[in-house]
Amino acid sequence: MFRSRTEESVEQSEAMPGSVPGGSMPPRVCILTPVKDATPHLDRYFECLLRLDYPRERLSLGLLESDSTDGTLLQLQSKLSQLQPHFKSARVWNRNFGFHLPDGVPRWAPSQQLPRRAALARSRNYLASVALGDADWALWIDVDLVDYPPDVLNRLLATRKDIVHPHCVKVPGGRSFDWNAWKDQQSLLMHDLRGRGELVELDSVGGTMLLVRADLHREGLIFPPFPYGRLHPKARRRGGRALGWLARLAGRLVPGEIETEGFAMMAHDMGVPCWGMPQLEVRHKDA
Template sequence: MARPMGSVRLKKANPSTLLLGAVLCIFIIIFLVSPSTPTKTARLAVNTASHHLSPPTSPYRKSSRPGELGPPPVTHYKLNNVTITPDPIANQEHVLILTPMARFYQEYWDNLLKLNYPHELITLGFILPKTKEGNAATTALQAQIQRTQKQGPEKDRFKSIIILRQDFEPAVMSQDESERHKMANQKARREVMAKARNSLLFTTLGPSTSWVLWLDADIVESPPTLIQDLASHDKPLIVPNCFQRYYDGDTKKMSERPYDYNSWQDSEIAQQLAAQMGPDDILLEGYKEMATYRALMAYMVTEQADKSLVIPLDGVGGTALLVKADVHRDGAMFPPFAFYNLIETEGFAKMAKRLGWQPWGLPNYKVYHYNE
């Protein structure tokens, strides 16, 4: 029988061909919707927070689909597996660097970038006051963060960065050295500093944090190996000596002088003074009006300058202070009130000792403060 003109006979498809096509289609769909294979630029994928309520020390990336935010994940953290060792790089230990900042110094940021501890293991935390200077510092800080985290080389980028703004007024509006170091301003100023430190600490300390490095915003020079150098002593809290470089008009040369007097060994005279004080009064160091005769680490630099020399302390400064995270987890914080007639970092050292953690100092290991 003749076929009608224009009709076409369809050839029956082979079942194996159909199966192969179906497998190929499934493969293409999976390839398109699956995330790309982790690379060096995606090194934080494992530690990236999956929800905005996840621990703040994990970087959080918002969903690309607005409005599609699932419930917070239930996550189990095994803090017994968090190591705190003298070799933090080998053990991939996470470091939280915390900085109360009232002014932004470019030298501080440049010095921070020079730290050769792996930056992917470092989280930065800042707290700034809501003042004119604080607003300017926040703007400058955000500009440097943008440049480093998005435009800079991969090795310079930090794990995550957190910025907080103080919700309380600063005690001293001016940040000039002559004003903020007046004895009359010290108690109120250090109360506010303690509150700022505590707010920053309690907001940022995460379950994977091994070490907390307190680094003041006006520390502009320190060894690139600062973190691992301090950690190598395996002390619960340890502080280097803080000095300041300046031009000596007499010798016509650059010289240096002690800056931080808050790292000390106690004296009987200081204890007697405290015994005569009221519960809300505080002892201050470095003022002739209150001679405590404590042994100040600022004046313990030895001729041999052995940087590994370590000494026990009763008070510590906070310009550059490395603390094992367990010390803070045990409850040691910065008292914004008179604690055994001590306050802020010196009160923190006393609180740590009461919890069984001995403070230590390195008289010959120096960091340098900005010279106004």
């Protein structure tokens, strides 16, 4: 039986950050990664995972492969057989959603954002539904991150926040790579929040690396595969830097937020704030 977050917070009051009842063991964490056409990234992805400074018996790994055309699923199955001893469990699932970019069209093309991110949201939701098991926390990690501190998980857990993520950049100390993490109608990105403390409250989150208390997923918090929160006070509006891709498509008020931004709007509606750590950097591939 899963404990409620209220019961858990009381039990943990005298324990280490994020620990399970009694404080004798660190929490169980399930690392979740959706993958598609990821063969160039898999070696580095697993290298970084194996550098994590965290008890292996408390880590599980779940990956969902979708719609790949480069043999990603076969490579994953081969690699996971070698990784089983390094995790409590390591599993891969396959579920296709039928989304493929047209030839010659980059993934950031405005015309592709809604269908691409809807498919990604569905893959995240499916993966959370099948992979969490008895985990206390879900740690979402994108397959194309190329570096992060070995103690990143401990530092995220130490915040005692239900939803928190580090700062994703391409160059150490550089501008934010992930523009889905923002405040004030996207007028402030994570690089704008450096110097405001180790921990800042956000209106929206990105998913390159994102720590979520697992019970939130069990209680219904999803990555909406549709625009969510059309009139949400924290959703973006037209004007200036806040005119995001969805606003450009709509030509009017943003009709809500999708995927990780929609996740943040839904979290706020559930009474759960979102947090970021501007000084704690993880590095994305240069693309």
